[in-house]
Amino acid sequence: MNSDPEIFRFSIFSKLTLMNVSELEIRRACEAPTDALSFASRSNIRSAQPELSVEEILTEIQRAADLPLEESTTLPAQAYTSPDFFDWEVENIFRKEWLALCHVSQIPNVGDFLNIDLLGEPLIVIRDKSNEIQVLSRVCPHRGMDIMPPGFGYDGHCPAQAKEGQSNCGNTRLLLCPYHSWTFELDGKVKACAEMQEAKGFNRDEWGLKTFRSEIWNGFVFINFSEDAPQSVAEQYEGLGKHLEPWNLGDMELVFAQEWDCAFNWKVLTENFMESYHHAGAHSKTLQPMMPARDTWTEAEKAHYIQCHLPMKPKVREEIADMESRGEQWDVFPPIPGVSGEKRFEWGLILGYPGFKFVVTADAAIWYRTQPLGPNRIKLLTTMLVPKSTVQHPDFDSMLEKGSKMAVDFHLEDMEVCMAVQRGYYSSGYQRGRLSHLEMPIWLIQRYLAARSRGTWPTMDRPAAPGQR
Ligand code: FES
Ligand SMILES: [Fe+2]
Incomplete structure (x- = not known):
């Protein structure tokens, strides 16, 4: 395995941590980790983890996926570092899915x-x-x-x-x-x-x-490299499409996009994106006070996507209701009229397997596009979409400045942990950890990978796992 642990031993993140640097410097590092990657090409140090074949990694994934949620564990580190396994994923997942x-x-x-x-x-x-x-x-x-x-x-x-x-x-x-x-x-x-x-x-x-x-689905252009993909995007995401109707995504405008060069595996980002257990740690000052980790929950298993709910805590809901009764705006952008009931008071988190990462809020939508480049590298585009009527608002520019700053701020918190997690996967110190019930999406992703290795999708050859609440 020609993994590149040196990237992480000498990662910009670790240098920055040692230097106790400013947010701006972390931001620069995340935007251009190529300095860190260039270390790799000069290094012969290999991963301290033993080499595993693709078959051995798949066997471990299948074992993990067949455990009940209460017994679930993390995957072997090699699932995130092996170039051969990355090739397997490209061939069997990315080239076969929308x-x-x-x-x-x-x-x-x-x-x-x-x-x-x-x-x-x-x-x-x-x-x-x-x-x-x-x-x-x-x-x-x-x-x-x-x-x-x-x-x-x-x-x-x-x-x-x-x-x-x-x-x-x-x-x-x-x-x-x-x-x-x-x-x-x-x-x-x-x-x-x-x-x-x-x-x-x-x-x-x-x-x-x-x-x-x-295929265009809800305003997003999807590609499928495989001619024999059995279903359309609309069929695969049918339930999701119904849930997303109030946002009228096809009529929204993408108003913000920022590209990031990420020195970690696509699953590190995907797992981080979908589990909200880490609100309590990585986002303790940003998201946790509004949407505590403990209240987040995941719907029953679906074949083609994961859907999670991040409810706002009662105090925040009261604050929103109070402000709106005075005709004031709590959200950054004007709330979207059709988004009502529970949807008004939560963030909806979505993963359309394997890569469609999406958040809907009362006033906007956030979409993350990923281009996997290797076992320890992805190109990521973080974006924000709002209704056309929001773009027409006289204060739109200042709203956008505020909204995009917030999105970048909490994304930086995620970049830090993702880089540091990938570093752990190259170390002899890595051991397979146990998952909290709040990390159900990680277990669902394992079940997706296992299903793909059997040539099928979750719920099609195993009973669907019930939701966690
Ligand atoms: S015209 Fe010759 S390669 Fe394109
Ligand atoms: Fe996060």
């Missing part, structure tokens, strides 16, 4: 595009001339060039105009491969390819950019 790429509000006009590299696939999500959203490969069918490598082509060399300050999205009339100037329509069909008349049997209609299977 993955969210962007929200429709990010590409509202014909010709708007957004580039994203996912699992080594250079992709372009683009709104074509018939106003349909296409997910295309950026790999040129002529000689294989990525037609829009990062930062390339925004110098007048190609028709694409980059969005201000960004290198991976913008607007274009057509797609141009800069190598031999083949051009493509916005739906990927070949528009022009000069000097191909002598290529015998060549028919340009057969040589467009590859189109991937995609």
